[in-house]
Amino acid sequence: xxxxxxxxxxxxxxxxxFDADNEKLLAKGLVExxxxxxxxxxxxxxxxxxxxxxxxxxxxxALNLVMNTLVDKEIGVIDSLDEVGAIGHRILHGGTxxxxxxxxxxxxxxxxxxxxxxxxxxxxxxxxxIKACMEVMPGKPNVALFDTAFHSTMPEYAYxxxxxxxxxxxxxxxxxxxxxxxxxxISRVVEQLEGKKDLKIINCHIGNGASVCAIKDGxxxxxxxxxxxLEGLMMGTRCxxxxxxxxxxxxxxxxxDIHEFMTIANKKSGLLGVSGVSSDIRDINKAANEGNKQxxxxxxxxxxxxxxxxxxYAAAMGGVDVIVFTAGSGENRDELREAVMEGLDxxxxxxxxxxxxxxxxxxxxxxxxxxxxxxxxxxxxxxxLVIMRDTKKIVENIK
Numbered sequence: 389x390x391x392x393x394x395x396x397x398x399x400x401x402x403x404x405x406f407d408a409d410n411e412k413l414l415a416k417g418l419v420e421x422x423x424x425x426x427x428x429x430x431x432x433x434x435x436x437x438x439x440x441x442x443x444x445x446x447x448x449x450a451l452n453l454v455m456n457t458l459v460d461k462e463i464g465v466i467d468s469l470d471e472v473g474a475i476g477h478r479i480l481h482g483g484t485x486x487x488x489x490x491x492x493x494x495x496x497x498x499x500x501x502x503x504x505x506x507x508x509x510x511x512x513x514x515x516x517x518i519k520a521c522m523e524v525m526p527g528k529p530n531v532a533l534f535d536t537a538f539h540s541t542m543p544e545y546a547y548x549x550x551x552x553x554x555x556x557x558x559x560x561x562x563x564x565x566x567x568x569x570x571x572x573x574i575s576r577v578v579e580q581l582e583g584k585k586d587l588k589i590i591n592c593h594i595g596n597g598a599s600v601c602a603i604k605d606g607x608x609x610x611x612x613x614x615x616x617x618l619e620g621l622m623m624g625t626r627c628x629x630x631x632x633x634x635x636x637x638x639x640x641x642x643x644x645d646i647h648e649f650m651t652i653a654n655k656k657s658g659l660l661g662v663s664g665v666s667s668d669i670r671d672i673n674k675a676a677n678e679g680n681k682q683x684x685x686x687x688x689x690x691x692x693x694x695x696x697x698x699x700x701y702a703a704a705m706g707g708v709d710v711i712v713f714t715a716g717s718g719e720n721r722d723e724l725r726e727a728v729m730e731g732l733d734x735x736x737x738x739x740x741x742x743x744x745x746x747x748x749x750x751x752x753x754x755x756x757x758x759x760x761x762x763x764x765x766x767x768x769x770x771x772x773l774v775i776m777r778d779t780k781k782i783v784e785n786i787k
Contacts, residue, residue, distance in 0.1 A: 389473035390414070390466060391779050392458075393772045394451075396477070396517025398509065399423055401450050405458060405465060406776045408473070414465040415458060416772075419450040431457050438463045447513075447520040455524055474529040475521045476779030478569070478771070480510035482534030483560055489537075489778040491786065492518055492530040500532070506560065506615070529786065531779040538572040539565030541607040546704075549614075563619070565611035567593045567715075569771040571601040574712050577767055579606065581752070588705045590698050592728070593769065594718035596624035596667060600694065602701035610704055612697055618654060622686075622693050624667035627657035629693075662686040669717055691727040698728070702735055708762055711737070714769040720749060729764060736761030 389409060395402040404416040417431040427444030430437055440457065444450045458464050458472075466472070477492075483503045490496055497515065504511045518530050539547075547563040548556060555561040574591045589603040598621040601611040612620030612628075622628045635649050644652075652661075660667040663686035665675045675683035702708040712718075713725050722745045729739040738760035747753035747766070756764040 389780070389783070390471045391776050391783075392472050392475045392521075393775045393779070394475055394477050394517050394521060395772075396447060396513045396520075398513045401447065401454065401517060403454055404772045404776075405472075406773075408776060408780045411773065411776070417454065417457070419444065419454060422447060422450045427453075429453055429457065431463060433463060433465055447516045448523050451517075451520040451524045469525060472525065472528060474531060474779050474783045475525070476531045476533055476775040477514065477518050477521075478775060479514045479532045479534050480536075480566070481507040481564065482532075482536045482540075483564070486532070486534050487537050487540040489531055489533045489782050491782055492522075492532050496532065506564075529783050531782045533569065533775050533778055535566045535568045536564040538568030539563075539601075539608045539611050542610060546610045561615060563611070563614045565599070565601070565608065566613045566617045567597070567599045567601070567611075568608075569774045570714060570769040571599075571603065571608065571611070573770055573774045574714055574767055575603050575606055577752070578710050578712060578765070581765070582710065582763075587709045588702075588707055589710045589712065590701050590708050591712045591714065592694060592698070592718055593715045594621075594694065594713065594721075594724065595715035597626070598623045598694075598715070598717075600697040600701065602705055604705050610701060621697065622662075622690050623658045624669075625655045625658045625660045627653045627661065659686045659690060662689060669721065673723075687727075691724060694724075694728045695732070698732070699735075708735065711762060711764045713764075713766050719766055719768055725755065725764075725766070732762075737764060739764060 391406050391408045393404045399422045401419040405414045406412065407414055415431065415433045417429060419429045421427045422444050423446065425443055427442055429440040444453060455469055458466055459468060481503050483506055485499055500515050521530055549562060551561060570593045571591050575589060578587060578589055579585050585606050591601045591603060593599050597617055599611055599613045600621065602609045618626050620628050639649055659672055663672045663675065663683040665671050665680065665683050672683045672686055676687055698711060717724055725744055726741060729737055738757040740755050740757045743753065744755040750768055753766045754763060755766055756762065
C-alpha cells in the first residue's frame with residue numbers, strides 16, 4: 389500500500405509518498421505560491437529534482453498537480469492513484485478534542501473548524517488540505533495527525549497557566565505544545581538504541597521553530613511551547629519567553645495595537661530581532677564572525693535559553709538519561725551543541741567534542757564519551773515517517 393503524507397500551509401503544500409509495506413520513500417515535493425500567478429512545484433525522485441511552474445488558484449488545484457505528477461510517465465513513481473491507499477495529514481492543533489490519529493469525516497472537519505482560533509495561521513490551511521484531497525481523490529481514507537497529541541500526557545500542573553482557572557474551562561487557555569511528531573519519533577528511536585523504555589529523555593528540536601521536550605517512560609511530561617508555538621525558546625523569528633507586561637508597555641510607548649505587537653513577536657523577533665541581520669543562522673554566524681555584536685549576542689542568548697530548559701527539565705524529572713539534538717540546527721550546528729553542553733558536567737554529561745565535530749551528517753551519532761553518565765545523541769528526525777506509520781495503523785483497523 390502507498391501512503392501520501394500531506395503538510396498544507398497557507399500558500400504551500402509539502403508532500404511525501406511512501407511504500408508503507410517497506411517504509412521506502414518514493415517521492416517528495418513542495419508546492420509553493422498557491423493562489424498567485426506563478427505557482428511552483430518542486431518534485432524530487434531518487435535525488436533528482438524536477439520543477440513545474442503554472443498558476444495554481446487554490447489547494448485543490450495544487451493537489452491535482454501533485455497527483456498528476458506522481459503518475460506522470462516520465463517523472464512519476466506510480467502507475468495509478470488507485471495505488472494510494474490513504475492520505476495522512478499533519479494538523480497543527482487537536483485542542484482537547486483529539487489526542488490520537490483520527491480518521492476524518494464530516495464531523496471531524498467541523499470539529500477542526502472550531503479549533504481555528506487556537507491556530508489561526510495554520511488550521512485553515514490544514515483543513516483546506518484535507519478538503520482538497522477529498523475532492524481530488526474521493527473515497528480515499530484521510531487521517532488527521534496532530535502536532536499537539538504527543539503532549540497530551542502532560543500532567544495538569546505542567547500544562548496549566550497561573551491565570552484564572554475559568555479561562556482553562558471556558559477558553560482552553562493552557563499549554564498544548566507542538567513538534568509532537570518529532571518528539572514522538574525521537575523517543576521511539578532512543579528506546580530502540582537503549583533497549584528499554586524506562587528512560588528520562590530531553591529532546592531538543594532546534595530549527596527555525598524550536599522546542600524542548602521532557603519525556604519520561606515514553607510520555608511527554610513537559611514541553612517548552614505553549615498555547616501557541618510562540619512560547620518557549622528563542623527561535624528564528626519568534627521571541628519565546630518574555631514578560632507579558634512588555635506588550636502593554638511597548639504598545640503605550642509606540643501606539644501600536646495588539647495585532648501589530650503579535651506580528652512582531654511572531655515574525656520579527658527571536659534571532660532576527662536581536663541580531664538585526666537575519667533569521668537564517670548561517671547569516672548570523674557570518675555576521676558574528678565579522679564582529680557584529682548583536683549577532684554574537686543573539687547566538688549567546690540562543691545557547692543560554694536552550695541550556696536553561698535542559699536544566700529545568702532534568703530537575704523536573706529527577707534526572708536525565710539521554711539528551712538529544714535534532715532538526716535543522718540541532719542536527720547540523722556543532723558549535724550550538726558544544727555551547728549548550730558546556731558546563732553540564734555536574735549533571736553527568738561528559739561531552740565528546742571530537743565526536744561532535746566529526747561524524748556523518750544525516751546519521752545517528754553518540755556525542756558523549758563512554759564515561760558519560762548521561763548519553764548525548766544527534767538523531768535526524770522524521771516526522772513524515774511517524775505520520776505514515778500512524779496512518780497505516782488507522783487504515784488497517786478500518787479494513
